[in-house]
Amino acid sequence: MRVARLKEAYPTAKVELWCEDEHRLGLKPIIRKVWSPIGQRPIVKVHQRYEWSYLYAFARPKTGEVHWLILPIVSAEAFSLALENFAREVGAGKRRRILLVLDQAGWHTAKKKLKVPEGIDLEFLPSHSPELQPSERLWPLSNEGVANRHFEEIEELEEALVERCVALCDQPELIRSYIRYHWWPNAA
Secondary structure, eight states: OHHHHHHHHSTTSEEEEEEEEEEEEESSOOOOOOOOOTTOOOOOOOOOOOOEEEEEEEEETTTTEEEEEEESOOSHHHHHHHHHHHHHHHTOSSSEEEEEEEOOOHHHHOTTTOOOOTTEEEEEOOTTOGGGOGGGGGHHHHHTTTTTOOOSSHHHHHHHHHHHHHHHHTOHHHHHHHHOOTTSOSOO
């Protein structure tokens, strides 16, 4: 197992197992079913436009800790920036190693353009296996803050996402209940 190898390679460091994924959200609304009084139809204002932001989620299934980042694009450069921000937030380095589990998206595997900070080690899931990625299960939680809402500008959507993500940061048990798979290693 990769965690054990990291512990051998860095015997004085704390090794933690995290996962990461990205989610596209935009001015094309997320429509959900809603309750309404009998005989009344619920009304949701919709104006479909195709402008996007991407929500990056770094999550630790063992504890339910999550770090969110909103960026305008997904690319190797943007992911490098996200990794740098995450490493700084959690204090990754020689004394704290993070094994980050990711899918094989092109920007995750771009060897020449991707800059991985000290203290972060990447572990890739098999291709075409989103069901193995714990972070995938966070998207219904993040969508709650923007579902059935109309946003004139992408900045309004991002503000609503920030509010939702801040609220979710204070609910580690809820996060953990969504992302803690029975087979996820306890060793890290």
